[in-house]
Amino acid sequence: xxxxxxxxGHELGGVLTSSTPPAVxxxxxxxxxxxxxxxxxxxxxTLLFALIVFSLVFLMGYEMxxxxxxxxxxFGLSFLTGTTWDPVRDEYGALPFVFGTIVSSMLALIVxxxxxxxxxxxxxxxxxxxxxxxxxxxxxxxxxxxxIVYGLWGVFVLVPWIRTTVEPFLSKSAGFLxxxxxxxxxxxxxxxxxxxxxxxxxxxxxISRDVLKAIPNLQREAALALGATTWEKTxxxxxxxxxxxxxxxxxxxxxxxxxxxxxxxxxxxxxxISFSVFDPGxxxxxxxxxxxxxxxxxxxxxxxIEIALVLFVVTIILNAxxxxxxxxxxxxxxxx
Amino acid sequence: MATTFSLVCVLLAxxxxxxxFFYTLFQGISAINLDFxxxxxxxxxxxxxxxxxxxxxxxxxxxxxxxxxxxxxxMSGIYLAEYGNNPFASTVRFLSDVLSGVPSIVVGVVAYxxxxxxxxxxxxxxxxxxxxxxxxxxxxxxxxxxxxLVPHYYREAGLALGIPQWKTTLRIILPTALKGITTGILxxxxxxxxxxxxxxxxxxxxxxxxxSIGQPIASLTVFIFDYAKAPFEDWNRQAWAAALVLIxxxxxxxxxFRVVTRGRxxxx
Numbered sequence: 001x002x003x004x005x006x007x008x009g010h011e012l013g014g015v016l017t018s019s020t021p022p023a024v025x026x027x028x029x030x031x032x033x034x035x036x037x038x039x040x041x042x043x044x045x046t047l048l049f050a051l052i053v054f055s056l057v058f059l060m061g062y063e064m065x066x067x068x069x070x071x072x073x074x075f076g077l078s079f080l081t082g083t084t085w086d087p088v089r090d091e092y093g094a095l096p097f098v099f100g101t102i103v104s105s106m107l108a109l110i111v112x113x114x115x116x117x118x119x120x121x122x123x124x125x126x127x128x129x130x131x132x133x134x135x136x137x138x139x140x141x142x143x144x145x146x147x148i149v150y151g152l153w154g155v156f157v158l159v160p161w162i163r164t165t166v167e168p169f170l171s172k173s174a175g176f177l178x179x180x181x182x183x184x185x186x187x188x189x190x191x192x193x194x195x196x197x198x199x200x201x202x203x204x205x206x207i208s209r210d211v212l213k214a215i216p217n218l219q220r221e222a223a224l225a226l227g228a229t230t231w232e233k234t235x236x237x238x239x240x241x242x243x244x245x246x247x248x249x250x251x252x253x254x255x256x257x258x259x260x261x262x263x264x265x266x267x268x269x270x271x272x273i274s275f276s277v278f279d280p281g282x283x284x285x286x287x288x289x290x291x292x293x294x295x296x297x298x299x300x301x302x303x304x305i306e307i308a309l310v311l312f313v314v315t316i317i318l319n320a321x322x323x324x325x326x327x328x329x330x331x332x333x334x335x336x
Numbered sequence: 337m338a339t340t341f342s343l344v345c346v347l348l349a350x351x352x353x354x355x356x357f358f359y360t361l362f363q364g365i366s367a368i369n370l371d372f373x374x375x376x377x378x379x380x381x382x383x384x385x386x387x388x389x390x391x392x393x394x395x396x397x398x399x400x401x402x403x404x405x406x407x408x409x410x411m412s413g414i415y416l417a418e419y420g421n422n423p424f425a426s427t428v429r430f431l432s433d434v435l436s437g438v439p440s441i442v443v444g445v446v447a448y449x450x451x452x453x454x455x456x457x458x459x460x461x462x463x464x465x466x467x468x469x470x471x472x473x474x475x476x477x478x479x480x481x482x483x484x485l486v487p488h489y490y491r492e493a494g495l496a497l498g499i500p501q502w503k504t505t506l507r508i509i510l511p512t513a514l515k516g517i518t519t520g521i522l523x524x525x526x527x528x529x530x531x532x533x534x535x536x537x538x539x540x541x542x543x544x545x546x547x548s549i550g551q552p553i554a555s556l557t558v559f560i561f562d563y564a565k566a567p568f569e570d571w572n573r574q575a576w577a578a579a580l581v582l583i584x585x586x587x588x589x590x591x592x593f594r595v596v597t598r599g600r601x602x603x604x
Contacts, residue, residue: 041502042502042505046412047419050424050425053408053431057434067445067449115345118345118346121338125342139350141587142349142352144527145583145586146527146529147532148530150356152564152579153359230339254437260439260440260532265561265565288441292445305445311442315437316438320430
């Protein structure tokens with residue numbers, strides 16, 4: 001405390017000596033009004049920049065709407081249900097991409113959610129502090145790896161492994177299911193789903209952990225006092241955290257839906273709808289990444305922008321929903 | 337049983353990190369050499385060469401992004417921390433969070449519409465705009481959080497001495513929070529350096545030396561993308577080298593951020 005005050009005094013000294021002499025020597029009243037002017041200017045200046053952040057989201061939506069007007073007018077709602085994607089005849093239906101995005105994201109959630117919740121439970125309920133901190137840090141590092149590096153690793157490590165090990169194993173043990181039919185390409189929905197699962201794991205984990213930590217200890221103590229085992233206590237805590245974990249899942253889904261590079265590199269990039277996860281597919285983000293520079297006609301560009309607009313709206317809704325859910329859960333417990 | 341299950345989860349979750357990290361380290365170290373940093377890309381079929389132009393290009397793109405993104409991010413961060421107890425500020429906070437969830441490829445499309453279409457060609461400028469937009473949420477959030485970490489008696493001491501609030505903010509609060517804000521910004525820049533999708537059709541890429549902001553420009557990430565798809569072993573090798581450079585940069589800045597912000601927390 002002593003040191004802090006000294007430090008403040010020192011810094012104040014710097015401020016006082018560096019302010020201009022006339023301001024210090026001028027009359028009391030005028031000084032006060034000048035200060036108020038300074039405050040007003042500064043506040044409004046920062047407000048102006050905050051307004052930019054505020055309007056950015058709307059501006060982005062508006063620009064994309066304008067950019068895709070051509071395609072919206074021509075195809076209307078059938079844009080999302082059409083299955084033909086034919087740049088030569090200028091006919092665009094985005095269903096294969098929508099399908100690919102949904103399937104790969106769902107695969108990712110199926111793998112990532114149980115894992116993330118498991119890790120979050122470990123971090124918040126079981127691990128002592130000296131394990132929790134470095135481990136949380138490791139999981140966060142996973143989120144810092146660029147998408148393109150995941151893609152590179154996917155192409156050279158994950159895809160060959162899936163082709164030689166995972167897919168033959170699945171088709172041998174569960175090949176009678178239609179989702180495990182077909183030749184093992186490696187590149188395809190399964191690879192995309194798995195790489196997405198790795199990529200969304202950190203965000204689901206860290207938010208679930210925060211939600212679990214926000215649940216008051218009273219609940220744990222109550223469970224233990226009733227003679228519950230660790231497993232039963234964890235179940236109680238998880239039940240209270242249910243909606244928070246749902247929020248975390250929604251956030252992860254938002255990430256998965258918009259993820260581009262890693263998916264493009266491993267999904268196979270073929271606009272087909274196939275119910276086998278072994279088959280190559282395509283996603284909304286990956287078609288934009290692959291075809292935008294090649295788009296020659298105005299209608300082609302417009303159709304790709306419309307896909308971006310749909311992605312934009314979907315991710316905004318998912319994010320807004322997720323934030324509201326997480327926010328309301330942590331708020332309830334903080335207040336109580 | 338709960339313990340075993342969650343331990344298995346932890347192992348499965350951390351395994352990919354180690355696999356990716358060590359594979360990149362292993363592949364990257366055997367591929368990286370001085371030529372990688374100093375030489376230009378060789379024509380198709382010739383081995384050797386490097387990515388000097390991509391290193392410079394990524395630097396220029398980040399610089400441009402910082403030029404657009406940092407003022408907006410820092411100033412609105414200051415607004416949220418200093419005057420942020422009203423519904424408008426909560427909305428801005430919310431929108432900034434939502435913006436951070438918008439896919440980077442969508443931001444690339446927006447940059448294409450507002451920069452590439454009017455200019456009629458791809459340019460470093462467009463890439464910079466895209467990266468700038470992507471930086472804003474992170475910078476806003478970090479600035480706000482770091483300012484809020486400054487103990488309140490710093491502000492009270494300033495106001496008690498009759499220093500106006502804006503001067504207190506600029507001369508006392510900001511310098512105190514500077515270390516945290518700077519590392520937070522570096523982290524945002526590092527993240528921007530790892531972006532690929534928003535550059536594909538804004539900065540495009542370039543196999544030649546270019547530092548003009550009106551022309552297409554090379555970047556490490558787009559090179560990784562192109563070289564990973566290429567059927568030449570030497571190009572794949574260089575993709576790993578570039579990936580190693582990126583990961584090293586990002587991990588290093590992450591670590592620095594950690595150390596600096598931990599200092600902040602204990603001070604409080």
